[in-house]
Amino acid sequence: MAAKPQTDHDRRKQISIRGIAPVENVVDLKKAFNRHLHYTIVKDRNVATPRDYYLALAHTIRDHLVGRWIRTQQHYYEKDPKRVYYLSLEFYMGRTLANTMVNLGIQSSCDEALYQLGLDIEELEEIEEDAGLGNGGLGRLAACFLDSMATLGLAAYGYGIRYDYGIFAQKIENGWQVEEPDEWLRYGNPWEKARPEYVLPINFYGRVEDNGGKKRWVDTQVVFAMPYDSPIPGYGNNTVNTMRLWSAKASSNFDLKFFNNGEYIQAVCDRNEAENISRVLYPNDNFFEGKELRLKQEYFLVAATLQDIIRRFKSSRFGSRDPIRTSFDSFPDKVAIQLNDTHPSLAIPELLRILVDIEGLPWDKAWEVTVKACAYTNHTVLPEALERWPVHLLEKLLPRHLEIIYYINHLFLQEVAKKFPGDSEKMKRMSLVEEDGEKRVNMAYMAIVGSHAINGVAAIHSQIIKTDTFRDFAEMFPDRFQNKTNGITPRRWLLLCNPGLSDVIAEKIGEEWVTNLYALTGLKKFAKDETFLRTIIKVKQENKMKLAEYIKQEFNITVNTSSIFDIQVKRIHEYKRQLMNCFHMIVLYNRLKKNPSMKFTPRTIMIGGKAAPGYHMAKLIIKLINNVGRTVNNDPIIGDRLKIVYLENYRVSLAEKIIPAADLSEQISTAGTEASGTGNMKFQLNGALTIGTLDGANVEMREEMGDENIFIFGMNVEEVEETKRQGYNAREFYEKNGELKQLLDQINNGYFSPEDPNMFKDIYNNIMYTDRFMLCKDFESYISCQDRVSEVFRDPLEWAKMCLLNIASSGKFSSDRTISEYAKDIWGVEPNDIKLPAPHETPEDFGLDSKAAKK
Known part of the structure; x- marks a missing residue:
């Protein structure tokens, strides 16, 4: 059984990266905390609730802000x-x-x-x-x-x-x-x-x-x-x-x-x-x-x-x-x-x-x-x-x-x-x-x-x-x-949410990166240092164990922490193509059902995000993902090789738990539709590799890290425009690709909704007759790229090297x-x-x- 990950308290006692200001007197902080509990919250330790303690601490911290x-x-x-x-x-x-x-x-x-x-x-x-x-x-x-x-x-x-x-x-x-x-x-x-x-x-x-x-x-x-x-x-x-x-x-x-x-x-x-x-x-x-x-x-x-x-x-x-x-x-x-x-x-x-x-x-x-x-x-x-x-x-x-x-x-x-x-x-x-x-x-x-x-x-x-x-x-x-x-602030999106990674970076190159993210380029010289790469792997594994614990507690799903943590978290919208991610889930499931003894890299696919309350198609996509998850997660043939998790109520505080644990970041919008994205930057900074199209900031991320350290697939903006000019027909791709045809037929005929075979017909019709964001055109390239992801993940040191070079190339994407x-x-x-x-x-x-x- 794996060792329990360190608590943040254990880490903070070992390192001093957060001690940028003169160290506050612990005795004075305790006095201030007790004073606020007594005078501000009007409670004592006999009747105080955890929320009272939080409020007393918040007022104690606020005292340190007021003068400034x-x-x-x-x-x-x-x-x-x-x-x-x-x-x-x-x-x-x-x-x-x-x-x-x-x-x-x-x-x-x-x-x-x-x-x-x-x-x-x-x-x-x-x-x-x-x-x-x-x-x-x-x-x-x-x-x-x-x-x-x-x-x-x-x-x-x-x-x-x-x-x-x-x-x-x-x-x-x-x-x-x-x-x-x-x-x-x-x-x-x-x-x-x-x-x-x-x-x-x-x-x-x-x-x-x-x-x-x-x-x-x-x-x-x-x-x-x-x-x-x-x-x-x-x-x-x-x-x-x-x-x-x-x-x-x-x-x-x-x-x-x-x-x-x-x-x-x-x-x-x-x-x-x-x-x-x-x-x-x-x-x-x-x-x-x-x-x-x-x-x-x-x-x-x-x-x-x-x-x-x-x-x-x-x-x-x-x-x-x-x-x-x-x-x-x-x-x-x-x-x-x-x-x-x-x-x-x-x-x-x-x-x-x-x-x-x-x-x-x-x-x-x-x-x-x-x-x-x-x-x-x-x-x-x-x-x-x-x-x-x-x-x-x-x-x-x-x-x-x-x-x-x-x-x-x-x-x-x-x-x-x-x-x-x-x-x-x-x-x-x-x-x-x-x-x-x-x-x-x-x-x-x-x-x-x-x-x-x-x-x-x-x-x-x-x-x-x-x-x-x-x-x-x-x-x-x-x-x-x-x-x-x-850009993103490195304070919240690395120092705060990923203390383990912050510490090992600071031990290697110091703390300048906290306010000058370009300093992370100093990590590149350790790309062949096996000991350091194994340290990066260890930190990632600890973060994955913490997220797995949360998933078990919140959703009662046990996930394999040795699997690829494949994560797409953002608003649910057709242009962000969570549906294509869902297609990949079905492809993996169908492959395992067809050949249970095949060589297979275990994968836990997590999707999180909210749909606008009146957005019918986005809400139907959420339902489809959850129904596919229900089918996959309860199939004994699949076991722990493939799990689907819908991360309910995605928000900033949940992102702080998810992003440090990610192995793979999904940034798969149709080229020319995502203005920039910032989730892509957060994942990169925390040592996740990106699978994505040449859209938004993905283009500049690739320029910074090199084509060999990112998984790019699909059409670029010019090819999207050319496809529109020539006239796009989803059925052409449906007829040519057996895996695409199989999964679309499954969606259409109620395989994932036996209680209501017509439940997902709107999704099928939308793809076959409209497909505004051209999922079918990019499907084959996406699946092929995902297969390459699985292949690379089997070599832990190569994967860790790519992760390190992602982190080291994050400097441009600081909001500073x-x-x-x-x-x-x-x-x-x-x-x-x-x-x-x-x-x-x-x-x-x-x-x-x-x-x-x-x-």
């Missing part, structure tokens, strides 16, 4: 650097406790303090609810970016919405996805600080009044935005930035007539409608849903945020005595607004409305200020994901903004006519207002016209948006389009690098050097009675 947090904000007030405002409708933060301890360098001390108190820090970490305020890649990228901006010392703020309910909790019942509400705030959030003193009014509906050319938006309905601030600590540098999330609150006053006509109770109850704006995150990923509530959320975010930005701009240390501030000439020199996809693109007409209608700037000056301040990141080329808001909805909800959008479009089309005279088709294509069918405003077009920089998130994606998706605009504004390949490029090429900002507070400073030492502290 106040000092950072004072520094920004006093030095008045240019500030970055990152606007995102999603921030997929996950858990905060362990990440904060890692970035403050006190994880080992806290672990020892709790150990001496008879508590297990790992158990307490598991109690924390994920802050699941995102659907997937876009929201998690925003979270990684906040970490990197703080670590690089940039004066930056994340702005989003404090949803009462985050991404739904996924349950698998009889193989089907069932959604349950995510009440992440049920027990409170110890990391946030409400700021009721900064509540702001947000207007909706109403009408536009024209007084001799002076426009006023009147008769509006008012909702209030209440800010909640969370600290974002940098790694070992004393910077603590702020993420400010807005919560919707109803107006506190209402007409006194309600007291007289008996409708007072109803009036109070009706307040819920206003507060619904921040009630729930829309659970759609790469799919646009044109609902009024969603539009309200988008405007609510930008209206509150821009008021806050302008307040801070005017009230800086220099603003009150700088006449240029009131003219807004210096606004782009002090403010960088980054739009994370089109969701916050209403920031453009809203900033124009404020500058023209309220601040009195002439249109040309307001337009110049807006374009210089705003920049737009595009995250998708899928047509169903691009936002197009119906004109009638904008007219009803935001009448003044619709006027401004029309005027932007009018002036823009005049410029198009000048640059491309006589090209009426181009003008029609480039209009922000689409006239075909229902009149709609194309929000991506508006974001491009109103921003000084537009970027894709991987080299191939940025090329596609220039040459295809937004080709006309790239011709119009060639200097605006850039690439910023995504990505943010450095944004800072230099788009925002024009510099790092700040924030001095560490003295160990025993009091609140008075932070200037809490000063004007600075109030800003």
Whole structure:
């Protein structure tokens, strides 16, 4: 029987990689913990629950943030650097406790303090609810970016919405996805600080009044935005930035007539409608849903945020005595607004409305200020994901903004006519207002016209948006389009989630990689060091054993830890082709059934991810995967050579368990559909090999590590386009490939659904008659590549060498690098050097009675 893997406590006692700051006094930490248990939680050890202990620990850790947090904000007030405002409708933060301890360098001390108190820090970490305020890649990228901006010392703020309910909790019942509400705030959030003193009014509906050319938006309905601030600590540098999330609150006053006509109770109850704006995150990923509530959320975010930005701009240390501030000439020199996809693109007409209608700037000056301040990141080329808001909805909800959008479009089309005279088709294509069918405003077009920089998130994606998706605009504004390949924070995605691997890397090359991931190239010289390769194998095996233990506990499935851990975790979407992975499962099953004594490399295939609640095909794919798993896992002929596991309720905290244990990472989207991907980077950094198409960041990963260290299959972008031009017919491949034909017939005739033979006919018909993402075309190449994976895995040292070279080639994919490029090429900002507070400073030492502290 294999030895039990080390606990994180055992590891932390052996190594010092987390001791980047002066080691905290364990005695003081114990005292602080007991004090919070007593005074904050109001419990003693006789009645305290594990959750009480978690909350006491969270408040103890937060104490270590507060001084740095106040000092950072004072520094920004006093030095008045240019500030970055990152606007995102999603921030997929996950858990905060362990990440904060890692970035403050006190994880080992806290672990020892709790150990001496008879508590297990790992158990307490598991109690924390994920802050699941995102659907997937876009929201998690925003979270990684906040970490990197703080670590690089940039004066930056994340702005989003404090949803009462985050991404739904996924349950698998009889193989089907069932959604349950995510009440992440049920027990409170110890990391946030409400700021009721900064509540702001947000207007909706109403009408536009024209007084001799002076426009006023009147008769509006008012909702209030209440800010909640969370600290974002940098790694070992004393910077603590702020993420400010807005919560919707109803107006506190209402007409006194309600007291007289008996409708007072109803009036109070009706307040819920206003507060619904921040009630729930829309659970759609790469799919646009044109609902009024969603539009309200988008405007609510930008209206509150821009008021806050302008307040801070005017009230800086220099603003009150700088006449240029009131003219807004210096606004782009002090403010960088980054739009994370089109969701916050209403920031453009809203900033124009404020500058023209309220601040009195002439249109040309307001337009110049807006374009210089705003920049737009595009995250998708899928047509169903691009936002197009119906004109009638904008007219009803935001009448003044619709006027401004029309005027932007009018002036823009005049410029198009000048640059491309006589090209009426181009003008029609480039209009922000689409006239075909229902009149709609194309929000991506508006974001491009109103921003000084537009970027894709991987080299191939940025090329596609220039040459295809937004080709006309790239011709119009060639200097605006850039690439910023995504990245991930190495603090959470290696140091925190994979302490075993972090330790062996640090022993070999030191700790510089934590803030300079390119330092991992130093590992390449150990690629032929058998002893080191066996150490890498040992760490991976320990991580696999921990994940196997979790799977046994949660799903009652026993998996073979000597098998390939073949993992695909991401949102369930047809373009990500989880269905092709399912085809491979069926192929392996059929081969083993046909020849049980065949030479076979054991494999555990795990798929995890959530489908949008209304996405029929994605939910049917989940059901098929689970039914195939039911068939495979209960077949005695198969045994432990092949197991299928559906990883229920995939989320950030589960990813932290899965990714370190992976042998093979599935990144198999149809070429040209995945903008970048960041899961691919997380797996690479943790020593998993990738099987993938030449899509998104896979292309650049291959460039970094070499073709021999990645498993590439299928069509490239050019071949996909050529196949579309020639006309694609799935039946052609169905007839030619016996394994493909067999599995599709099994799906169609109810082999995996004997209780309902017609259950998966929609999948069969979709593949045979539509197959938009061309699974059948890539199938043979995929299966052949998977066979090569199995062959290579039989040589443990060769596999470990490839894993090591993957890790050593991860440097480019740090979000620190990505943010450095944004800072230099788009925002024009510099790092700040924030001095560490003295160990025993009091609140008075932070200037809490000063004007600075109030800003």
